[in-house]
Amino acid sequence: MFKIKDYKIGVIGLGYVGLPLAVEFGKLTKVIGYDKNSKRISSLKRFKDKNKELSKKEIIRSKYLKFTDNFENLREANFYIITVPTPINNLKKPDLSLLNEAFRIVSEVIKKKDIVVLESTVYPGATEEISKNIIEKNTNLIFNKDFFLGYSPERINPGDKKHQLKNITKIVSGSNNRVKKIIKNVYGKIIKKIHVSKKIIEAEAAKIIENTQRDINIALMNEFSIILNKMNINTREVLKAANTKWNFNNYVPGLVGGHCISVDPYYLAHKSQQLGYKPNVILSGKKINDQMHVNIYKRIKEIFKKKKMNTRISSLLVLGVTFKENCSDVRNSKVIDLYKVLIKNFKEVKIYDPVVDILDVKNEYGINIYNKFPNKNFDCYLFAVKHKEFNLKFLKKKITNFEKKILFDVKDLIETKYLSGNL
C-alpha cells in the first residue's frame, strides 16, 4: 500500500519551481527544502517569497516543510526532487554547472533505494547521463539497482494564477515500472492529472519541444512583423483577421526572454548538432528572437526620422523591464538588451517598472531604474512589458502631453490609433 508519509522529500533549489512543490508536499509529509542561497532561505524561514508566487499564509500551511541552506540536512530524505535552473553559457550551449552541483549534493546524501527526480529542463537523455556520471562515480550505488531516477518536467508559468502546480497536468516517468508507479503516486497526492510517459527520455523530449514550439511561433510572428512593416502593413490588424480562422494559433510578436522559451531550444539544438543534424527551423527561430530588440530600435529610429527628430538629443522612457508581465523576474530579460541599444543612441534613457525589485536590477545589471513613475517629460515612451497597471487610463494620466508623444508599443498595451508604432 502506498503511503505518502513513507517518502521524505528533499527539494533542491527553491525558486519558481521548487518552492511550490516543497510547500505542497510539506502539507502531507516531511520535506527538506534546500537552497544554497542563504538569503533566500532566511526570508523563506520568515515565510516570505520575494517572487510573490506564494503568500505567507500558504507557506505557513505547509507544516512538515523545513528550509535549510545546509545540504547535510537532505540526508533525512529518500525522494529527491531537483529543480535548479539550466541556463545557457555565452556560446549558447547548455550550462549544466548548477545541475551537476545538485547531483553532486545528492550523491553526498543518497542512500540505497532512494529515488531522484529531475524537474529542470534538459536535452533528452541528460537525466540518466548526468546522474550516472555523478552519482555512480561518487558512491557505490548502481543506477536502477541501488538508486532510481525519474523525470517530471516543471510546467510553472510565472505570473499565471490560472495554471498552477495543482491544476495542471503533470508528466511523470521513471527508470523502471515500479519507480514510475511510486513517482506517479507521490505526485498524484498533490496533483490531480498525471500523464505517465513510458520512458524518461520521452518526458525530457516533451518538455523541450513544448517550449521550442512556443519560441518558433513567436519567431514566426516576429518575422511577419518585420516583413509586414516593410510593406507598411500593421501586423496587429492582420493578426486580428487571421485569428478569425478556426485553426489559427494566437501568438503575437515580441521580445522572448526569461529562463525557458529563450533558452530551451538551444538545449535541443545542441543535442541535435551533436548527433550530426543542424536544426535549421529551431535555429532560425532563435536567431530572429535573439535580435528582435535591434529591430524595435530601428523602427523607433525610423519614426524619429519621419518626424524629423533626432534620437541623439531626445529622451526615452521604457515601461517595464521584467521578462514577462506581472512577474518580478528580471533574469534574461530582453528589455535589458533593448535598453543597451537605446542608451547608445538616445541622449537619455530611463526605465520604469512597478513590479520588479529595483535592487535586483541594480545587482544583476548595474542599472538604476524607477519603481515610481518619473515626474519628468520624455520625448518617447516605449511600452515593453504588459504589466496590468499599464492601461490607457494610467498612461494618459502619467504621460504629460500624451497625444503629442512618440509612443511605441511592443506588447499591445493600447490601441493602434494612439501609437506612433507597434510590433
Added chain:
Amino acid sequence: MFKIKDYKIGVIGLGYVGLPLAVEFGKLTKVIGYDKNSKRISSLKRFKDKNKELSKKEIIRSKYLKFTDNFENLREANFYIITVPTPINNLKKPDLSLLNEAFRIVSEVIKKKDIVVLESTVYPGATEEISKNIIEKNTNLIFNKDFFLGYSPERINPGDKKHQLKNITKIVSGSNNRVKKIIKNVYGKIIKKIHVSKKIIEAEAAKIIENTQRDINIALMNEFSIILNKMNINTREVLKAANTKWNFNNYVPGLVGGHCISVDPYYLAHKSQQLGYKPNVILSGKKINDQMHVNIYKRIKEIFKKKKMNTRISSLLVLGVTFKENCSDVRNSKVIDLYKVLIKNFKEVKIYDPVVDILDVKNEYGINIYNKFPNKNFDCYLFAVKHKEFNLKFLKKKITNFEKKILFDVKDLIETKYLSGNL
C-alpha cells in the same frame, strides 16, 4: 437599401473554391459560373462535382446559377469573384499566369461601377497591382473611380465537412468604404460571420500568414521527428505527453502537399525577398517540408537494413496518394515525390488509393495506381494518407501476414505496437 438581386455575380474558376460560392449565391441571385475547362463545365451542367464537395441535390437547388465555358457570358455580371489557382513555378516563385488570365477575361467584360473580388491567395499588394496592370491597361476604366476591388480570402478546407463556406468566418475588404460595405453585404447573404479588414492588403496578408503558420508548425514537427528518431525516441509518444500542456498546439509531422500550405509561404517569401529581407524562418520550414519524403525513404531503408533485408529485391505498397485524407485531389501531392524516390530503390512499388480518380493520377503523373486493394503480397506497406477506410480492421484483413510485414506509418493510422516505424 441593399438588395442582393442588384448584384449579378460572375464567378471565374469553378474548383474547390469557386463552385461552393457559385452554388450558394445562385440560390439568391443570378450567377454566371465560368470555367475554361469545358469538361468541368459539361459535368457541372449535369450537376456532377467530381471533387465530391457538393452533391447533385445541392447544385440543383442553386436555381439562378448557370455554368459556362464562354467568358462572353460574364458580361451580364456586375460583381466578379476570381477563384483561380495561384501555384508556384519550378523555381518556387509565384506563377500568376492563371490569375493574370482571369483578370484579362474580366477586363474584356467589365463595365463602369463593377466590383472585382479576388479570393485566390496572393502576396500582399497583388490584387491592386495586377488589376491596375491589366484592367486599367485593357480598358478606359480607372481604379477606384470607374471600377472597384475587393479581397476575400478563401478558407476552403477540402474534405472537411465541419468547416464549410457557410459556417466559417469570412474576411472581406474593399478598395473604399462604400465598396467594403457592399462586399460585406453580398457575402453576408450567404455567410453569417464576416470580419471586415480595413485594407485589402491586410486581408491578403492575413490569408498568407495563416497558411504559413501551419506550414512552419508542421516543419517544426518534422524537425523534431528527425532529431528524436536519431535518438531512438518515438515522436508520437513525445507528442502525446506534450499535448497534455494547456497551450501546446496539436500538430503532427507529415508530408505537406496540396495547393495552399505547400505553396503559399513561397508567395510571402518572394515578396519579402523583393523588399530585401530574407525570411529565414519561413524558408527553413519550407526546406524541411519539401524534403520530408526523402527522410521517410531513409527511415524505411534503415528498417530494412536492421532486418538484414534488401530494398532492391523487395516490394512495397503505398496506401493513399492524395495530398490530403478523404479528398480526391492529387495535385501537388508529396506522395508522388515519395513514390519517385521509392521506385528507384525498390524492386517493385505500387500505389493503392480508393478515393482518387485513377485517371487523374494517370493524366497528371503517368502512373498507374490501384483503386481496389491489390490481391498480392508485398514486403512492406507504407501508410501515406489517412483515408477513413484505412483502419486497423481493414489493414489486418487486407494485408496477408499482417504481423510479419514491415509497416511504416506516416499518418498515425494505427498504433505504434503494430509498426516497424512511424514519423
